[in-house]
Amino acid sequence: MDFNYTDTQDMLRDTLARFLADTYDFETRKKMIASSAGRDPGIWRALATELGILSAPFSEEQGGLGGGALENMIMMEELGNVIAIEPYLQTVVIGGGALKASGGALADAVIPEIIGGNVIIGFAYAEPKGRYNLANVTTTAKKDGAGYVLNGHKSVVYAAPWATHLLVTARTGGSQRERAGVELFLIDANTPGITRRDYPTVDGFQASEVYFENVAIPGDALLSGGIDLIEKIVDEATVAVCGEACGVTRKLHEGTLDYSKQRQQFGQPIGRFQVLQHRMADMFLEVEQIMSMTLMATLKLDLPAEERKAVVSLAKAKVSRSAKFVGQNAIQTHGGIGITQELAIGHYFKRATMIEGQFGSADWHLDRYEALTLPTAA
Amino acid sequence: MNLEFSPEEIAFRDEVRTFIAENYPAELRGKQDEGDELSKEDFLSWHKVLAKKGWVAPAWPVEYGGTGWTPTQRYIWSEETARADCIRLMPFGLTMVGPVIYTFGTPEQKAKFLPRILSGEDWWCQGYSEPGSGSDLASLRTKAVRDGDHYVVNGQKTWTTMAQHADWGFFLVRTNPEGKQQEGISFLLVDMKTPGIEVRPIITLGGEHEVNEVWLEDVRVPVENRVYEENKGWTCAKFLLAHERSGIAGVAASKRGVERIKEIAKTEMDDDRPLLANPFFRRKVAELEMDLTALEYTELRTLAGEASGKGPGPESSLLKIKGSEIQQRITELTLEAAGHYGAPYFRGFGEGDNEHPIGPEYANRAAPSYFNMRKTTIYGGSNEIQRNIIAKMVLGL
Numbered sequence: 164m165d166f167n168y169t170d171t172q173d174m175l176r177d178t179l180a181r182f183l184a185d186t187y188d189f190e191t192r193k194k195m196i197a198s199s200a201g202r203d204p205g206i207w208r209a210l211a212t213e214l215g216i217l218s219a220p221f222s223e224e225q226g227g228l229g230g231g232a233l234e235n236m237i238m239m240e241e242l243g244n245v246i247a248i249e250p251y252l253q254t255v256v257i258g259g260g261a262l263k264a265s266g267g268a269l270a271d272a273v274i275p276e277i278i279g280g281n282v283i284i285g286f287a288y289a290e291p292k293g294r295y296n297l298a299n300v301t302t303t304a305k306k307d308g309a310g311y312v313l314n315g316h317k318s319v320v321y322a323a324p325w326a327t328h329l330l331v332t333a334r335t336g337g338s339q340r341e342r343a344g345v346e347l348f349l350i351d352a353n354t355p356g357i358t359r360r361d362y363p364t365v366d367g368f369q370a371s372e373v374y375f376e377n378v379a380i381p382g383d384a385l386l387s388g389g390i391d392l393i394e395k396i397v398d399e400a401t402v403a404v405c406g407e408a409c410g411v412t413r414k415l416h417e418g419t420l421d422y423s424k425q426r427q428q429f430g431q432p433i434g435r436f437q438v439l440q441h442r443m444a445d446m447f448l449e450v451e452q453i454m455s456m457t458l459m460a461t462l463k464l465d466l467p468a469e470e471r472k473a474v475v476s477l478a479k480a481k482v483s484r485s486a487k488f489v490g491q492n493a494i495q496t497h498g499g500i501g502i503t504q505e506l507a508i509g510h511y512f513k514r515a516t517m518i519e520g521q522f523g524s525a526d527w528h529l530d531r532y533e534a535l536t537l538p539t540a541a
Numbered sequence: 542m543n544l545e546f547s548p549e550e551i552a553f554r555d556e557v558r559t560f561i562a563e564n565y566p567a568e569l570r571g572k573q574d575e576g577d578e579l580s581k582e583d584f585l586s587w588h589k590v591l592a593k594k595g596w597v598a599p600a601w602p603v604e605y606g607g608t609g610w611t612p613t614q615r616y617i618w619s620e621e622t623a624r625a626d627c628i629r630l631m632p633f634g635l636t637m638v639g640p641v642i643y644t645f646g647t648p649e650q651k652a653k654f655l656p657r658i659l660s661g662e663d664w665w666c667q668g669y670s671e672p673g674s675g676s677d678l679a680s681l682r683t684k685a686v687r688d689g690d691h692y693v694v695n696g697q698k699t700w701t702t703m704a705q706h707a708d709w710g711f712f713l714v715r716t717n718p719e720g721k722q723q724e725g726i727s728f729l730l731v732d733m734k735t736p737g738i739e740v741r742p743i744i745t746l747g748g749e750h751e752v753n754e755v756w757l758e759d760v761r762v763p764v765e766n767r768v769y770e771e772n773k774g775w776t777c778a779k780f781l782l783a784h785e786r787s788g789i790a791g792v793a794a795s796k797r798g799v800e801r802i803k804e805i806a807k808t809e810m811d812d813d814r815p816l817l818a819n820p821f822f823r824r825k826v827a828e829l830e831m832d833l834t835a836l837e838y839t840e841l842r843t844l845a846g847e848a849s850g851k852g853p854g855p856e857s858s859l860l861k862i863k864g865s866e867i868q869q870r871i872t873e874l875t876l877e878a879a880g881h882y883g884a885p886y887f888r889g890f891g892e893g894d895n896e897h898p899i900g901p902e903y904a905n906r907a908a909p910s911y912f913n914m915r916k917t918t919i920y921g922g923s924n925e926i927q928r929n930i931i932a933k934m935v936l937g938l
Contacts, residue, residue, distance in 0.1 A: 289881045291882075291900060292810045293812065294810065294811050294812050294880050294881075295812070295880075296812040296813075299812055299813075318881055318882065318900065319881040319882065319884050319885060319900075321884075340812070340813060360899070362885050362886065362887060362899060363885075363886045364884040364885060364886055365883075365884060365885075365886045365908040365909065365912075366884070368884075370884060370885065372899060427673070428674075428675065428676050428677035428680070429676075429677045429680075430680075436925075438925060438928075439925075491915070494915045495915070495918055495919065495923075495924075498675050498676070498919050498923060499670070499675060499699070499700050499752075499916070499919055499920070501915070501919075502745050502746050502912070502913070502915055502916050502919070503743055503744065503745055503746070504744045504745065504746060504748075505743075509746045509912070512746070512912070513746065513908075513912065516876075516908065516911065516912070517883070517884055517908075520876075520877070520880065520881075520883060524877060526819075526821035526822070529821075530821070
């Protein structure tokens with residue numbers, strides 16, 4: 164057993180942390196969000212070219228640094244530290260992950276473009292009625308000659324307004340909740356027949372409702388692997404979000420601790436009150452457990468599907484619960500000032516709140532864990 | 542002892558129900574459910590209907606314009622207004638400064654201010670908290686210095702709810718910097734149009750403009766606008782805080798909130814079943830109803846105590862703690878119900894934006910309401926302070 168990061172991994176973390184410390188202070192982030200694009204494209208370009216770290220989780224043959232899930236975790240944690248609104252999860256973890264797993268000509272063509280910062284991917288999987296069941300898909304992909312025709316509506320597609328490509332789940336056959344027949348397609352975001360309704364999200368991102376109306380796509384847009392592949396990449400994404408939660412909740416805790424040392428009431432810093440000391444001790448315990456669960460799940464992502472799903476669900480359920488606890492108590496300890504747009508703490512709280520439900524709530528994941536591991540009869 | 546309504550009470554309930562059905566302003570219907578930000582005119586339109594009927598201040602003594610209802614009738618009233626999803630009236634005049642004025646004010650103050658609170662002519666705001674004085678309210682530093690028949694007020698207040706609309710404000714100010722903090726505070730009624738007052742908006746996490754900073758620079762307030770004796774304002778403040786807390790339980794509104802969650806969860810799908818059939822979600826709704834019922838009957842016991850002559854005491858801290866926690870849990874469950882559609886930030890209100898909602902209508906305000914309602918365990922004396930009050934005043938620790 165070895166819990167040490169390699170020198171390369173330490174360097175990756177340091178490089179990104181230094182870059183974000185210089186470029187991603189809270190006021191700058193605010194300005195990016197308020198700008199018409201809702202982001203600063205220069206940041207993404209710098210991550211790709213100046214720092215060259217979008218290559219971290221790709222193999223050397225693919226032009227990468229030879230990393231994997233652990234590198235994604237490191238990146239996500241650092242991005243979480245500054246509540247970055249960069250499309251790393253969507254583009255590199257999810258899009259890159261799907262291409263790595265499926266391989267082939269499409270992967271060979273697109274991965275270098277991801278690494279180079281030229282491709283941004285939106286993951287169009289959720290539907291208005293499907294909630295967290297990835298197989299509940301009504302969007303259709305009908306075979307049409309060598310290609311397919313897409314029809315349907317995908318909801319809350321993060322990063323879609325910025326995307327060059329969309330990674331879409333669609334049904335080539337079977338009924339609404341059947342596992343067989345659900346496939347994954349990587350398509351040009353500007354294909355005729357795609358329309359979007361763009362909007363900001365409560366956590367500072369941009370997202371869209373994406374509508375497909377007779378969208379003709381080539382046959383090689385299909386990434387082979389079906390629902391098993393989709394579940395695999397969503398599990399990887401779920402753990403990456405846990406990594407982000409490490410950064411987000413650590414900052415919530417640290418910010419609260421700092422504030423409690425400065426804020427004076429009743430003639431002393433509020434951090435002297437035992438009730439708040441215990442609360443901050445409890446927040447600390449939750450942050451530590453988030454980190455433990457994230458690391459555990461990250462290191463077990465390569466297990467066979469059933470075991471992988473079980474550990475990912477256990478981790479995400481814990482992270483969801485802990486993120487809620489840490490976020491709510493950070494605001495409560497700050498008092499009124501925590502509820503204003505002025506302080507960063509409220510914005511960390513918003514992101515923590517969205518992390519709770521992303522790729523499944525605590526209840527949903529506990530349910531999946533139970534179904535996979537706990538027998539119902541003696 | 543019995544929990545049944547008498548025939549007279551049932552008749553009263555029917556009267557109230559009919560009155561609301563016939564008189565609640567049509568343009569306000571449904572606004573609560575959407576969680577829209579309400580305008581000054583929205584608040585006043587319902588206020589004025591009730592003022593005309595004489596029902597705007599049920600808790601006031603009859604001589605000042607109250608209804609003379611029994612606690613049971615008041616309970617029925619709050620039940621029925623919540624059941625019909627009526628907007629809540631602004632409390633600053635009706636349940637805060639009004640009772641202070643009729644309890645501690647001079648005959649002239651009563652004659653001048655009470656009718657205008659009832660009619661809705663004056664919109665009030667509360668100048669209590671300061672940047673350095675939140676939970677430790679008695680440490681406040683906004684100072685008022687006597688100059689002939691005026692006080693000259695300088696300082697800064699914060700979290701002043703709806704001050705952007707206010708005609709008048711009631712302010713706690715320091716009139717004596719010496720001695721015990723609580724014994725150097727006075728309670729002033731301030732015309733918000735007085736030169737030297739500046740109201741600056743504070744935007745909160747859901748994007749709302751509800752609260753403000755109020756800056757006071759050489760603001761001249763006539764001495765006749767001081768309520769009660771100089772340096773005895775803390776007595777008024779404590780009296781008011783106890784009143785504020787008893788209204789803060791919000792039982793009737795929370796009942797409506799739970800019903801709304803059930804309505805949402807009946808239609809919202811959780812994969813292959815309605816969300817309300819999801820055992821985890823059902824259990825949370827049931828737990829909410831359990832705690833809300835416990836709160837409701839605790840409030841009823843408190844009200845019964847008040848009817849037999851006990852004023853709202855430190856026990857009202859219990860109502861504030863449990864009531865605020867339940868209000869938060871309701872927004873938490875609503876956000877959970879919204880699923881993916883909790884994420885879009887859609888301001889389809891107040892800005893002339895008539896676009897159709899993104900996803901189900903209720904979902905658009907689910908996250909902003911959840912963020913906003915974190916305030917309930919902070920304002921009106923944070924829940925930590927309420928627990929201190931219980932420990933000290935009730936438990937004698």
